[in-house]
Amino acid sequence: MADVALQRVGKRFGDVEAVRDLSLDIKAGEFVVLLGPTGAGKTTTLRLVAGLERPDSGTISIDGRDVTREPPAARNVAFVFQQYSLYPHLSVFDNLAFPLRAPSRRLPEAEINKRVREIAELLRISGKLDNRATRLSGGEMQRVAIGRALVRRPAIYLMDEPLSSLDAKLRADLRLELKRIQLDLGATVLYVTHDHIEAMTMASRIGVIRDGRLMQVGSPREIYESPNDLYVATRLGSPQINLIPADLVPGAAPRGAKTIGVRTEHLEITKPNGGPIGKVHRVEHLGDQNHVHIEYRGQTLVTLADPHRPLSPGQEVGLALVEPLFFDAEGRRVRLAAE
Amino acid sequence: MAEIRVENLRKAFHDFVAVQDSTFTVDDGTFFVMLGPSGCGKTTTLRMIAGLELPTSGRILLDGEDVTFRRAAERDIAFVFQLFALYPHMNVAENIGFPLKCEAMARSEIRSQVAEAAKLLRIEHLLKRKVSNLSGGDRQRVALGRAIVRRPKAFLMDEPLGALDAELRRDMSEELRDLHDRIRATTVYVTHDQLEAMSMADRIAVMNHGVVEQIGAPQDIYDLPATMFVADFVGSPPMNFIRLQGRLQPNDISVRLDGANVAVPASREASSSEELVLGVRPEHVSFSDASRIRGRVFGAEYLGTTQIVTVDTERGQIKARLPSFTQVRPGETVGLAFKSDALVVFDGATGRAMRSVLHEGARHG
Numbered sequence: 035m036a037d038v039a040l041q042r043v044g045k046r047f048g049d050v051e052a053v054r055d056l057s058l059d060i061k062a063g064e065f066v067v068l069l070g071p072t073g074a075g076k077t078t079t080l081r082l083v084a085g086l087e088r089p090d091s092g093t094i095s096i097d098g099r100d101v102t103r104e105p106p107a108a109r110n111v112a113f114v115f116q117q118y119s120l121y122p123h124l125s126v127f128d129n130l131a132f133p134l135r136a137p138s139r140r141l142p143e144a145e146i147n148k149r150v151r152e153i154a155e156l157l158r159i160s161g162k163l164d165n166r167a168t169r170l171s172g173g174e175m176q177r178v179a180i181g182r183a184l185v186r187r188p189a190i191y192l193m194d195e196p197l198s199s200l201d202a203k204l205r206a207d208l209r210l211e212l213k214r215i216q217l218d219l220g221a222t223v224l225y226v227t228h229d230h231i232e233a234m235t236m237a238s239r240i241g242v243i244r245d246g247r248l249m250q251v252g253s254p255r256e257i258y259e260s261p262n263d264l265y266v267a268t269r270l271g272s273p274q275i276n277l278i279p280a281d282l283v284p285g286a287a288p289r290g291a292k293t294i295g296v297r298t299e300h301l302e303i304t305k306p307n308g309g310p311i312g313k314v315h316r317v318e319h320l321g322d323q324n325h326v327h328i329e330y331r332g333q334t335l336v337t338l339a340d341p342h343r344p345l346s347p348g349q350e351v352g353l354a355l356v357e358p359l360f361f362d363a364e365g366r367r368v369r370l371a372a373e
Numbered sequence: 374m375a376e377i378r379v380e381n382l383r384k385a386f387h388d389f390v391a392v393q394d395s396t397f398t399v400d401d402g403t404f405f406v407m408l409g410p411s412g413c414g415k416t417t418t419l420r421m422i423a424g425l426e427l428p429t430s431g432r433i434l435l436d437g438e439d440v441t442f443r444r445a446a447e448r449d450i451a452f453v454f455q456l457f458a459l460y461p462h463m464n465v466a467e468n469i470g471f472p473l474k475c476e477a478m479a480r481s482e483i484r485s486q487v488a489e490a491a492k493l494l495r496i497e498h499l500l501k502r503k504v505s506n507l508s509g510g511d512r513q514r515v516a517l518g519r520a521i522v523r524r525p526k527a528f529l530m531d532e533p534l535g536a537l538d539a540e541l542r543r544d545m546s547e548e549l550r551d552l553h554d555r556i557r558a559t560t561v562y563v564t565h566d567q568l569e570a571m572s573m574a575d576r577i578a579v580m581n582h583g584v585v586e587q588i589g590a591p592q593d594i595y596d597l598p599a600t601m602f603v604a605d606f607v608g609s610p611p612m613n614f615i616r617l618q619g620r621l622q623p624n625d626i627s628v629r630l631d632g633a634n635v636a637v638p639a640s641r642e643a644s645s646s647e648e649l650v651l652g653v654r655p656e657h658v659s660f661s662d663a664s665r666i667r668g669r670v671f672g673a674e675y676l677g678t679t680q681i682v683t684v685d686t687e688r689g690q691i692k693a694r695l696p697s698f699t700q701v702r703p704g705e706t707v708g709l710a711f712k713s714d715a716l717v718v719f720d721g722a723t724g725r726a727m728r729s730v731l732h733e734g735a736r737h738g
Binding site: 209210214217231235236255258270271272298299318320321322325338341342 | 550572596608655656676697
């Protein structure tokens with residue numbers, strides 16, 4: 035495992051600047067997730083590290099060595115694609131062993147056998163090693179595809195939405211498994227997704243990317259609790275952060291703040307007590323929690339509440355803001371002096 | 374406005390029984406959701422209510438009137454498929470007014486009906502626009518407008534939001550529910566998405582293998598699932614199941630687990646076998662050093678407000694939803710405590726929830 039560094043990397047396709055002046059250090063053993071919508075430049079970044087694309091500017095180094103001009107095979111990286119592509123005529127064992135049998139590697143068969151069995155164990159597909167790859171369920175196939183990357187010991191694993199083709203339950207299981215395997219192996223991972231739950235639950239650090247620009251890099255907790263900018267604030271959290279024009283809550287916002295960002299943690303629902311008053315519009319049951327929609331001066335705020343708390347449509351409630359986030363007219367975070 | 378009643382409804386396709394003996398009532402003005410995995414019979418049931426499929430046996434009553442063998446067109450019900458199908462060469466007003474034009478309604482009448490539907494959907498400003506230039510959300514609104522303009526007695530919707538991406542889906546489901554709150558037309562809505570069902574429904578019918586396993590208000594289904602299937606299908610992550618040997622008698626207030634007594638809501642019936650399953654929602658699991666139920670932390674998933682902590686125990690993995698400020702380290706040994714007044718005990722032989730004192734306080738049966 036190794037450190038990987040991107041320095042001021044840029045890449046354009048015709049008129050489109052896919053990646054702009056992007057710098058990112060990934061330390062050995064880190065699980066870094068690039069989070070962004072379709073077209074943000076996250077897959078291009080991954081392909082640049084893999085060597086599948088050449089940058090127009092900037093450098094990429096792996097383990098301190100500049101690999102910017104090197105072909106993929108010389109970079110010692112393993113790539114997991116969104117769509118699993120297994121060899122249908124081979125068994126699960128042979129699919130997993132395939133990367134190790136490359137002529138350039140010359141691994142003894144006993145070593146191959148050992149590694150394949152270890153990885154199969156980790157991925158809980160040991161019982162299926164003799165099956166044809168085509169006789170597996172979708173989840174098993176994707177585990178084999180991930181396993182085929184994991185049998186190698188590359189400098190870094192590059193993963194492009196590897197769980198997105200799976201159903202919700204399996205995705206939740208594999209999220210947890212993948213994180214555990216990464217910790218067990220001490221693997222360095224650069225992982226790309228548009229799913230904020232995947233980013234929050236798996237990452238050591240998240241890089242929020244938009245229009246080819248890295249907006250903020252930090253631990254999931256840092257990004258959630260202390261976003262630098264309004265766009266970043268809207269990327270994590272469910273329900274999504276509420277954004278209220280600052281002039282609707284007189285006296286709440288510091289000078290220069292145009293928008294108040296209010297997460298569930300920042301909003302207390304009380305009995306009407308002379309402070310700001312909102313009206314419950316709708317109570318949505320999610321089971322473990324309710325989403326309460328509250329009208330406040332033409333805005334709708336959505337916040338979490340205990341499912342057995344009696345709140346009903348039409349009811350008036352007091353609203354108290356508890357250390358919300360503030361943003362200026364450009365969307366930059368306005369921090370209070372104490373922060 | 375209408376009440377829909379389904380009596381002993383059954384549908385077989387050759388050897389395959391798609392729907393077995395369903396009976397339920399959808400009250401006038403209710404948003405009723407049929408929830409289940411693919412192949413559970415929910416769409417077949419909906420199609421029988423619509424008249425697109427004839428039942429093998431049983432009856433369907435619309436406002437007390439037997440419509441079982443009436444053609445779809447004679448039922449005064451609007452079936453909303455995936456909402457996207459619009460006529461690309463017509464503008465928004467023509468699209469919405471099309472069903473009325475087919476009924477040869479007078480032009481001035483059509484115009485006022487279309488205006489009213491557009492107002493309900495808040496798309497008055499779009500009436501003259503070509504549908505091909507509309508955003509995904511607006512196209513959905515127009516398609517809905519075409520369904521409500523006829524003022525049918527009831528709406529039937531089969532995964533109408535299935536083709537949309539997650540964010541738009543969430544917005545549209547909220548809008549659909551808002552629209553329902555404004556017009557209060559009886560709606561039967563089919564989905565496999567438990568979160569959509571929970572957040573939209575007044576009542577949910579959970580189906581599996583052609584059988585309605587439970588009907589109830591969303592919170593009651595979540596808190597008091599009637600079967601292990603329902604407990605597992607509703608909730609994310611789903612309810613934890615802890616298998617244990619033992620019996621439960623009426624008025625018992627605890628079960629034995631790993632040499633410890635775990636308090637449960639007072640039972641109101643006796644179990645039928647030697648195996649019980651304790652059902653615990655993740656938010657009802659907490660860490661407790663004093664507990665004799667021990668496990669090792671497998672991993673923690675940060676979600677912002679809360680985190681899901683997975684603990685390996687001798688009885689399998691148990692997931693806990695804890696506040697995100699709780700410090701958790703993978704590998705550490707923890708004791709687990711359960712919120713006793715929220716537990717459900719299932720009969721291991723039948724998979725059915727055993728009646729407890731909690732059922733006596735339930736708002737709906």
